Amino acid sequence: MPARPPEKKPRARSWPAVLVIVLLVGWVFSLSIRGEFLLWDDDINLTGNPHLQNGLTAESARWMFTDAGYMRRYIPFAWLGWAVEREVTGLTALSAHAGNMMLHAINAVLVFFLARRLVPRRDDDDPAFARNVAAVAALVWALHPLRVEVVAWASGRMYAQGACFALLGVLAYLRAADGPRRAGWLAVSLAALAIAILTYPVFVPVVGVLPLLDLYVLRRFETGVPLWGGVRNRAVWLEKLPFLALAAVIALVTIAARAKAQGIWAPPPTLEQFPLFDRVAQAGYVWAYYVWRPLWPSGFAPVYTALVEFDSRGFVFLASIALVLGVSGFLFWRRARLPGVWALWVAHLLLIAPMLGLAEHPHYTNDRYAYLQGVVGVVALAWVVRAGGTVALRLATAAAIALGVLSNAQTKMWRSSETLFRGLYAHVGPTEYRSDIAMRLGEVLRAQGRLAEATSFFEESLKILPQVTRAAVSHTGLGRIAWTQNRLQDAADRFVTATRMDPNFAPAHRGLGELLIGVGRWAEAVPPLERAVALNGDDAEARDWLGGALVQVRRPAEAVAQFEASLRLRPRRLDTICNLVVALADAGRHDEAQTLGRDVAEKAARAAQAHFALGHALRAAGKRAEAITAYAKALELQPDHAAAREALAALRAQ
Secondary structure (H helix, E strand, O other): OOOOOOOOOOOOOOHHHHHHHHHHHHHHOHHHHHOOOOOOOHHHHHHOOHHHOOOOOHHHHHHHHHOOOOOOOOOHHHHHHHHHHHHHHOOOHHHHHHHHHHHHHHHHHHHHHHHHHHOOOOOOOOHHHHHHHHHHHHHHHHHOHHHHHHHHOHHHHHHHHHHHHHHHHHHHHHHHOOOOOHHHHHHHHHHHHHHHHHHOHHHOOHHHHHHHHHHHHOOOOOOOOOOOOOHHHHHHHHHOHHHHHHHHHHHHHHHHHHHOOOOOOOOOOOOOOOOHHHHHHHHHHHHHHHHHHHHOOOOOOOOOOOOOOOOOOOHHHHHHHHHHHHHHHHHHHOOOOOHHHHHHHHHHHHHHHHHOOOOOOOOOOOHHHHOOOHHHHHHHHHHHHHHHHHHHHHHHHHHHHHHHHHHHHHHHHHOOHHHHHHHHHHHHOOOOHHHHHHHHHHHHHHHOOOHHHHHHHHHHHHHHOOOOOOHHHHHHHHHHHHHHOOOHHHHHHHHHHHHHHOOOOHHHHHHHHHHHHHOOOHHHHHHHHHHHHHHOOOOHHHHHHHHHHHHHOOOHHHHHHHHHHHHHHOOOOHHHHHHHHHHHHHOOOHHHHHHHHHHHHHHOOOOHHHHHHHHHHHHHOOOHHHHHHHHHHHHHHOOOOHHHHHHHHHHHHO
């Protein structure tokens, strides 16, 4: 009787591990849900982005899929995700942070399944042990303080969302090799990676990881022939062409967008400004940094300033270059004996490549850059734990819990702009970058009405760096504080100083224009407001101020253009619509003014300014009786409306 083949051990159920991962992620990052939108790019990407104010419309969709200059990146699916969220929940701080946490929990589960697939079981492995190894590896990744920035910062969504689809794409690619329906799973993989890359281009190198999986995990390449030769090997490479084409196109678009940076974005530095060897030293430092940083879970901050000003021939940078070259050379030499380690090292180099900052100076090593790259480290950890057995598993579990405690504490720093900047102010120490943080903290405090504290931080910022262009921000902040305190000449001097220090700083020109309007100097207000609009055409408030000044200096046709442009950015703003009615009437476009005036007066029946605007349109068209009725309604709703009272008195006198 023939011997029966040994039975395969069944895989342990995954759902208990998935449940534990989700619950622990929710506990560790629960504080992030109560966080605010921050003046740390949230104001640029979300709250101040005019293209997201109206949710998902045909115009906003066109912008999402054609613009690469707003962020110097082509990120249509990042914008699309936020636009859909605005349609569903209103894109509040709560929804943004809850969405980030949900995506992070999903990503942790995906890392668990990826670890199960990439860490093969031995024949003597207990199925539950293999499952627990993958779960602990996923928890070490998910609960590490390096993940806090992506979860607790609303703008970190593009990393969480992109990583989610990148992980799905890799898992689908691995699934394609495991059984039938290969073409279908490859299509799923390509679609998922396309969404990841179109969410944020830093995920382009994931395409380069696929051949590593073919070579060292799936063993799809034929041995004994050149890697590029043989029918089987060529078929594997041909399969990659759609992935490579996608990556190449997005990489070229990103490079072009970076090269054409304008507005608030500085152009790439020249070789004279940032020499070649300095770029090499920076690249070596960044590659080495993300090797040791996960092993030292202390001193985390939203930004690190080691690369703001550095000596490329200093010990740390030369040692980093030597480390990268030495490890790369050794592992390449021993790749036949250590294929897994070599593959992980190449994956690390690939995934960090977009974060080297070769076209950025100054550059920063941010925690979010390690979001997907961190998966490489935990796969290596899973291998070590599997080899170490139960003791190693217990130690890794304790480490995951300790990392979760650290992350929970660090999340508090991200709760508001004030806590963020105060933490940064203490972290960066007496460096030049501290000037920028002091300026940002001053802006936050000024907006809260804490003028004395704001003034002290603005002045501290100017003491550190009194003459750089960024000092224009502090002068503008001090100007607005002086204006609030009715020190008008001091305010004007501050605004003028800011415009001279940085002629391209739009808020300084806008502040000067607003101040001049406030004292009734309408004609003088027009040039600085025109400059503000020229520098930042997406500033609807600046266009409103300019439109109001143009009406007063009897340039109504130009005012109409400004109000219409403002309404394209914020279509439902009542004040702007009413101002447009007035400008249309003054420009002699009476039919349009009356039609729009009647519409807004009907829709905003309880708004005095709507009836005043209608009255102005009717009066300009010679319909005095109807104008009197409209002005009277405005006064009924707002008895202290001086302009309506004056207009009504004039009409009755006539």
